[in-house]
Amino acid sequence: MKKDNVVREKSFRFAARVVRLYQHLRIAKKEFVLSKQLLKSGTSIGANVREADNAETKADFIHKMRVAQKEADETMYWLELLRATDYLSENEFCSIHEDTSELLKLVRSIILSAKTRQKRMAA
Template sequence: MLLVKSFSFAVRIVKLFQYLAKRKQEDVLSKQPLRSGTAVGALIREAQNTESKKDFIHKLAIAQKECDETVYWLELLKETEYNYGEEFLSIFENANELLRIIKSSILTIKQKTLHPQFISHHS
């Protein structure tokens, strides 16, 4: 689920960048969410190939930071008149949802790592 959602989010971020470029508003401010927003999915995919839970959590934590940075850039775009209606708000909500899912995933994995006997009896 996280892989699919993060990839779909990256596609939406690329389309936002393309939209801004078509309107001749592609600049440093629009490149920032492109970089951080597409990094989220790449890091989540990379996490799938880690060799330890510790490394997996580390990669997800970096993805979380990139997602939070993307939320920041989207907020800045919104507050500086780059808000382009419902589609923009939808991407913003999508970013916040993805951030919540990543945070929740990290917490769940940490709990399973710290208390494997509890999880195995109650899963």
């Protein structure tokens, strides 16, 4: 991993956490549908952040980070649904939901900063 890239590191650790939660839901809870959706969106955040690192233009970077933002928001949806249907306990939910929220805020902040820099360069 690249050094000093907080969002890249956090999104990778988050993806690993999502994979472990997916495994737990499948094995312990026998839940196969919602957990698969969570797996897809939760691991996609980091994949899109990594793609953004290799963006060809500032606009491409912003686009890929926006996709990561959408995936983080979708992940929150699946977590909320898993909690509402009692597949996640309150403690399990709060812990990973907080991580998701932090990651979402970080991605949004990066997008806003990139847009601001892009506007300054265009002016």
